[in-house]
Amino acid sequence: MLDIQRLLGDLGVPYWTSGKNVSEGWVSISCVMCGDRSNHGAFGPDGWSYSCFRCGKHKVRKVITTLSSWEEAGNLIKEYSSLMSFHETANKERASNVEWPPPNTVKMPSIHAEYLHARGYDPKQLRDLYGIECCYQTGAFKYRILIPVYLDGRIMTYIGRDITDKAGLKYKNLSETKSVLPAKNTVYNIDNIHDTAIICEGVFDAWRFGAHGVAMFGLQYTAQQTRALASRLKRAFIVFDNEPQAVEKARELGAELSFQGVEVEIVSISQKDPGEMSQEEADEVKAELLHDL
Ligand SMILES: [Zn+2]
Structure with a gap:
């Protein structure tokens, strides 16, 4: 048994244990072997197998090396491959506060x-x-x-x-x-919004929209995130990236938020993502979206 959840958590890699593409007991990630933007990669229930819907099977050691370094991967695998640590996964300990600014x-x-x-x-x-x-x-x-x-x-x-x-x-x-x-348990910049937000995939995208911009930390959002948004918002504009997978995901999020009572508009842009817009272009889009509020 390799305790892959703990290993990924400590390495700072986002992962999912439920939701689309995720089978019971599997731990899914955005596949680093093929530049996947959703969560097509998955580690098997015992942690020792890895396969991706897009690019196939890979050695676990190789995937972890890609996420860190060859040397670090070896140490991590050693550290997390005891049977003991697996049983503690359910109640993960968390910090009571974050050291900030961090060392270095x-x-x-x-x-x-x-x-x-x-x-x-x-x-x-x-x-x-x-x-x-x-x-x-x-x-x-x-x-x-x-x-x-x-x-x-x-x-x-x-x-x-x-x-x-x-x-x-x-x-x-x-x-x-x-x-x-x-x-992934929260939404970036949620403290600064009131009842209207422009929801983006990434932090850099959200920055373009100032105090109205929030970010989901990637395409694969969680139930905690939709709850946090729905409890606060009356109105949401979803501005995800301009590619098919992101457009599909934006529709899915839009449907979930409307179901929870939020008035949703999905905004398509001509640039690859809002981060690629110039500040002037973003200001124009924002003014247009928010003008009748
Ligand atoms: Zn892949």
């Missing part, structure tokens, strides 16, 4: 600032509005921008965006045991 954070290095500028974001503004931090050459979050996730004014966890575009994981989460809540 530094004043924003120029490569981080350049990365943000290149994507059309103002680093100073992101720091002032959203409290982002940076890790430079050391630590588990090296070469990442750290984004705190707030709920009711408290930091629940944080996620780290790779700025090199070379890491296996574009987004690495703080381990679940160091988090008060995993990111």
Whole structure:
């Protein structure tokens, strides 16, 4: 038995144990072997097998190496392959608060600032509005921008965006045991919205829409997230990426929210995703969506 849930949780990899594509006892992830954007990859119930609906079977060691490094994968597999740890999975311990700013954070290095500028974001503004931090050459979050996730004014966890575009994981989460809540249990920027929100896939997309933008941390949303949105919102605009899988997912989320009493509009955009819009384009879309409110 390999306790894959704990291993993924501690590695900061989002995973699902229920929902679409997930069979009983299996643990599903966005497949890192094929650049999957949904959750087509899955580890078998004993943790020792892995297969993806899109790209087939892979060795577990290889998948974990892609998520971390060869050396780290070996250590993790050793650490989580005892029978003992499996029985503790059900009651995972969580932190009572998140250490913030985390260790190894530094004043924003120029490569981080350049990365943000290149994507059309103002680093100073992101720091002032959203409290982002940076890790430079050391630590588990090296070469990442750290984004705190707030709920009711408290930091629940944080996620780290790779700025090199070379890491296996574009987004690495703080381990679940160091988090008060995993990111997927909440919605990014939910503290700042009232009864109307523009719902996006990613944090960078949400930033484009300022105080109205929220993000689901990817396409595969959870029941906790729809509940959190439905309990707060009267009106929602869903602006997911402009590709078939995302469009389908946006419709699915729209249906769930309307069922729970939210007035929903699905917005299609010509760019790949809202993050690719210029700030002016995003401001125009936002003004158009919110003008009669
Ligand atoms: Zn795959």
